[in-house]
Structure formats: C-alpha cells, structure tokens
Amino acid sequence: MNERDINLQKEAPTLAAIGNGIPFTVPSGYFEELSDILKSRVLVESMRPDDNPGFNVPQNYFEELSSRIENRASVENLRTLVPSDGFSLPEGYFAELSARIITRVENSLERKTPVRRLFTSLVSYAAAACITVMIATAIYYSSNTYNFNKQLSEIPDQEIINYLQAHSTAGDTPFIIENLNSGQMEAVTPDVSAEELELYINSTTL
Amino acid sequence: MSNFRNDSQLYTWLYRIATNESITFLNRKKQKNNISLDERADYDLAETLADSPYFDGDKAQMKLQKALLTLPEKQRLVFNMKYYDDLKYDEISEILGTSVGGLKASYHIAVKKIEDYLLNTD
Numbered sequence: 001m002n003e004r005d006i007n008l009q010k011e012a013p014t015l016a017a018i019g020n021g022i023p024f025t026v027p028s029g030y031f032e033e034l035s036d037i038l039k040s041r042v043l044v045e046s047m048r049p050d051d052n053p054g055f056n057v058p059q060n061y062f063e064e065l066s067s068r069i070e071n072r073a074s075v076e077n078l079r080t081l082v083p084s085d086g087f088s089l090p091e092g093y094f095a096e097l098s099a100r101i102i103t104r105v106e107n108s109l110e111r112k113t114p115v116r117r118l119f120t121s122l123v124s125y126a127a128a129a130c131i132t133v134m135i136a137t138a139i140y141y142s143s144n145t146y147n148f149n150k151q152l153s154e155i156p157d158q159e160i161i162n163y164l165q166a167h168s169t170a171g172d173t174p175f176i177i178e179n180l181n182s183g184q185m186e187a188v189t190p191d192v193s194a195e196e197l198e199l200y201i202n203s204t205t206l
Numbered sequence: 207m208s209n210f211r212n213d214s215q216l217y218t219w220l221y222r223i224a225t226n227e228s229i230t231f232l233n234r235k236k237q238k239n240n241i242s243l244d245e246r247a248d249y250d251l252a253e254t255l256a257d258s259p260y261f262d263g264d265k266a267q268m269k270l271q272k273a274l275l276t277l278p279e280k281q282r283l284v285f286n287m288k289y290y291d292d293l294k295y296d297e298i299s300e301i302l303g304t305s306v307g308g309l310k311a312s313y314h315i316a317v318k319k320i321e322d323y324l325l326n327t328d
Contacts, residue, residue, distance in 0.1 A: 004292070011314075012321035018270050020289050023263025062237045 215297070222301040225283070273323035277316055284309055285316040 008016040164172070255261055255271055263271070274282055283302065287293045288309075295306045302309070 008317070012317050012324075014324040015270070015317060015321050018266045018324075020292075021263075021267075022290055023261060023267040023271065025260050025262045027260075 218297050218300050221293075221297075225301060229279075269324060269327065270320065273320045273327075276323060277319060280304075281312050281316040281319075284312040285320070288313050 005016065255275075256268065261268070261271075274285065277285065280302075284298060284304075287298050287301070288295075293301075295309050298304075298309050299306050304312075
C-alpha cells in the first residue's frame with residue numbers, strides 16, 4: 001500500500017474500500033481501430049473548407065433557443081385555456097371567395113374614371129369662332145382700304161380736280177383749306193392777294 | 207504534433223488536449239440539447255449511467271460515479287486525474303493550469319464530499 005492509499009484510508013475509508021479500478025469498458029476492437037478512425041477523421045477535417053463548415057445556424061440561435069421554446073410553450077398553453085379567439089368567418093366564405101374576387105376585378109376594369117374637362121367643347125368652339133371673325137373682319141377692312149387707295153391712285157389728278165370742282169359743296173371748303181399747304185394755295189389762287197382773300201372770308205363768314 | 211513545444215512531457219500535452227476537447231464537446235452537447243442547469247445535466251447523466259452498456263462496475267462503483275457527478279466540474283477533473291489516473295500534482299497543474307496548492311485543496315474537498323455522499327446515501 002502506497003502513501004496515497006494510506007492517506008485515503010485515513011480520510012475516506014469507504015472510498016478507499018471501493019478502489020480505483022475504472023468501471024467502464026469500451027466497445028470491442030475500439031483501440032485496434034482507433035488509429036484508423038483517427039486518420040480518417042483527420043483526413044475529413046483537412047478536406048473541410050475553413051470558411052464553410054457546411055451548415056450554419058443563425059446567430060445567437062442556441063442562446064435564444066430556451067426563451068423561444070418557453071414562449072412557444074406559453075402560447076400553446078394559452079391556446080388550451082382559450083381555444084377560441086372570438087372571431088369567426090361567415091358561412092361559405094372561402095368557397096365563394098374566388099368568385100367574389102373575380103367579380104370585383106371585372107367590375108373595377110369596367111368602371112371608367114370620368115374625366116371632367118376644364119373647358120367644354122362648346123366654349124372652345126365659341127372662342128375659336130370669335131377669333132376667326134375678328135381676324136376675318138380685320139383682313140376685310142384692311143383689304144377694302146387698300147383697294148380703295150389703289151384705285152384712287154390710278155385716277156389722274158386732273159380728273160379728280162375736275163370732279164371736285166363739279167361736285168363740291170360748301171361743306172367741303174373747310175376740309176380743303178385744312179389739307180392745302182402754302183405752296184398748293186398759290187397754285188390754286190395765283191392772281192388773288194392775301195388781303196383780298198381775307199376781305200372775302202370776312203364778308204362771307206356765317 | 208507541430209504545435210508541441212517540448213516544454214512538457216508528451217503525455218501531459220496529449221492529456222491536456224484530450225481534457226480540453228472533452229470539455230468542449232460536453233459543453234456543446236449541453237448547449238445543443240438546451241440544458242442550462244448543471245444540476246439537471248448531472249442528474250440526467252446519473253440516470254443514464256445505470257442503463258449504459260459501457261458501465262462494467264458493481265453497485266459500489268455505481269454509487270461512486272453518482273457521487274462524482276455531484277462535484278463541481280473542476281473538482282471532478284482533479285479527482286479523476288488524481289484518483290483514477292494517479293497523476294502527480296505537478297502534472298495536473300501543467301494540464302489544468304492551476305497551482306499545486308489549489309489542486310491539493312480541490313482534491314481534499316472532493317474526497318470529503320464523496321465520502322459523505324457514500325455514507326449518507328443509499
């Protein structure tokens with residue numbers, strides 16, 4: 001008996017009586033196959049890529065697992081206590097659901113959104129007509145004036161003078177005087193002096 | 207093997223690797239099975255121990271294994287290394303990175319707890 005056993009006998013006699021034989025066995029052929037098993041395991045580990053162990057679990061999976069299971073158990077327990085949540089569906093809801101959806105979709109396609117114009121077509125036509133009339137009127141008057149002046153310019157001046165002398169009235173005189181300049185005045189009355197004209201005008205003024 | 211710095215014995219180096227890998231494996235298994243309480247995990251292990259096809263001991267050894275499952279992880283490690291593997295405190299210190307004094311204290315406390323369990327439990 002060595003020193004260790006002597007000390008153990010004093011401190012723990014019951015333990016010393018049991019002995020230190022190992023009460024476990026290994027499977028048959030364990031040690032004979034151990035070297036081959038180890039070599040194959042080493043080979044498998046060496047072939048495994050470092051960055052991809054094959055399968056991964058989400059982060060913190062095992063840390064949160066217990067709380068997740070407890071929550072699930074609580075929910076299941078709650079379901080046994082309260083089997084119904086108070087809500088129910090109408091009868092035949094799912095049976096008619098597809099037909100109802102199809103009908104609603106068809107209705108939405110047929111319905112057209114009304115488009116209201118800011119300006120109606122009648123107002124547009126009226127506006128276009130007014131503008132057209134205004135433009136036509138302007139063109140008409142400008143063309144009339146132009147034609148009249150053109151025709152007048154083709155008539156010789158002497159003919160105009162003869163016409164005016166034959167058809168002038170008393171009312172034309174102020175107009176004629178206004179439009180005559182001094183040069184033209186001398187051409188019309190070369191033999192009449194200014195004093196004689198003034199005398200005439202004073203005697204005949206209305 | 208390329209990482210072995212030759213500053214310790216090969217045996218202790220391998221033992222340390224095996225210990226760390228085993229602890230990592232068990233922790234991952236606990237996480238995947240969503241076992242958050244160590245007491246619950248140890249209780250499940252104790253229950254499955256009796257049905258395990260690889261347990262070859264008698265009733266007393268079964269009781270001892272159940273007693274071990276009541277220990278904290280560090281104490282259990284120290285006890286297993288000292289009691290079953292008969293490692294020296296220096297070697298255990300190298301493997302676990304704990305001082306020799308701390309290891310002696312852990313082992314002493316573990317022995318006491320196991321003795322109490324064996325005496326007071328049917």
